[in-house]
Amino acid sequence: MVIHDDLGWLLQTRLPESGQRNLSDWLASWRCLAEQHPAPVTLALRGGFVADRLGWAFAAGYQAAMRAAFPGGGMTxxxxxxxxxxxxxxxxxxxxxxxxxxxxxxxxxxxxxxxxxxxxxxxxxxxxxxxxxxxxxxxxxxxxxxxxxxxxxxxxxxxxxxxxxxxxxxxxxxxxxxxxxxLQGDGYSDYLKPFRTIEDIHVTLAMLAHALREVRRVNAAGDTAGLLAELGVCLAACAHLAAASPLAPSTHLLLETVQQQATALYGRVGERLLASGDVAAARWQRDTPIFGVAGKARALRVQRAREQLGLT
The missing domain is CATH 2.40.110.10 (Butyryl-CoA Dehydrogenase, subunit A, domain 2)
Structure with a gap:
């Protein structure tokens, strides 16, 4: 399966050496990836991994989501x-x-x-x-x-x-x-309504992949193998949701749990960066609000899902 191949790559591939100093650098990197890997899930994972900061990981996840929601478009x-x-x-x-x-x-x-x-x-x-x-x-x-x-x-x-x-x-x-x-179809039910879920899945994939890269890069003291395994499990769960209906209440319920687990893992990765004295630690702390963006909308979405599934 693609996700298993991607996880193996994330855990074993050589860490990128060059940084992405600006938008031009990121766009050049993205074009190379997009020409090699058409699958949105793979693009989110690999784009998040090669990103040298959370901002570019978000960018990769967002563009992967655009490809999943609107096939056949441009590079960005x-x-x-x-x-x-x-x-x-x-x-x-x-x-x-x-x-x-x-x-x-x-x-x-x-x-x-x-x-x-x-x-x-x-x-x-x-x-x-x-x-x-x-x-x-x-x-x-x-x-x-x-x-x-x-x-x-x-x-x-x-x-x-x-x-x-x-x-x-x-x-x-x-x-x-x-x-x-x-585009064919209804702008609300076919595109506007499902896009938030599609975006959340692919951005979460990219940021988890970036977090895995950072753990590998600093290789700080502690159970690195255990943390990498937990990141891999969360990645696999999120990747499988990419194949589910973005409108299904079960997708929303499971995605909420995955995102809660991901948020806890982000916190542990941030602690690793701080403990290691790494130069990226300050930028990671600056960018952590991205993990909570649209939190109210997600809470409403999962509440509706629980009601539809009879879980309230």
């Missing part, structure tokens, strides 16, 4: 859903208009991971020509070249953690695209 992509008013269907005002020459997109998104460094943006937009379904507007997803006329990026201040990973706001003004740029 971003999912653009959130607007200044939120990301629920009724919060969204970005809309598309059908014309004789194709589809015209207008609106603004407040968050775009990687921004102008992307090849494509996957944009969630209202389809005003369609009647509402289940009391909500009909949404579609459209693949937009980041360099298309009418696309404009506005840089945002770096986050206080994983600050190497850029993000921008983006506006779309009369962006004209062919009808074929629209």
């Amino acid at each position: 992509e971003a999912f653009c859903a959130t607007e200044s008013s939120g990301q629920k269907p009724r919060d969204l005002t970005t809309a598309l208009t059908r014309t004789a020459v194709g589809v015209v997109l207008d609106g603004a998104k407040s968050w775009s991971t990687f921004g102008a460094a992307c090849d494509y943006l996957l944009v969630v937009a209202r389809d005003p020509a369609a009647e509402e379904q289940a009391g909500r507007p009909v949404l579609r997803v459209i693949r937009v070249p980041a360099s298309a006329p009418g696309v404009a990026f506005t840089a945002q201040s770096p986050l206080p953690f994983i600050s190497e990973v850029p993000h921008t706001a983006v506006t779309f003004t009369g962006v004209t695209l062919p009808e074929s740029a629209l």
Whole structure:
């Protein structure tokens, strides 16, 4: 199985010697990986391992998730859903208009991971020509070249953690695209709703793989073999969830347990880095808030899962 091959590689391959000083370095590394390994799970694992910091591990997991959710795209992509008013269907005002020459997109998104460094943006937009379904507007997803006329990026201040990973706001003004740029299916149920779970799985894989790399790299005193084994078990459990339905309540319930285990392991790895006096220890501590991002949304997701499974 792929996961067993990947785990063997993570535990035995030679540690990378070069660092990833900036976005250009990371993009070059990512392109090499993506050309060799098409499977999103493998990309998340290997991308997290070769990353020299949590920020680039997150980047690898995010891009692997984009490939899992939106096959057949570019080397780097971003999912653009959130607007200044939120990301629920009724919060969204970005809309598309059908014309004789194709589809015209207008609106603004407040968050775009990687921004102008992307090849494509996957944009969630209202389809005003369609009647509402289940009391909500009909949404579609459209693949937009980041360099298309009418696309404009506005840089945002770096986050206080994983600050190497850029993000921008983006506006779309009369962006004209062919009808074929629209993805098949419903923008909410087929893309917006499952993406958070797909992203969580692949980012967790990448960060666990990076944590395993750090344990191998510092080789500090203590039961290194035991900690590596626990990281491997957590990785294997998370990787198997990548093949499950991202909408199934059982997936959400199991993923919550995996992420709780992963968080405990991250803490132990951080302690190892501090105890070893390693130069990466301070950056690891700076970046630990990434482990808790979207915690409230995940808590609601697992609560709904418990209710659906009759476990409350």
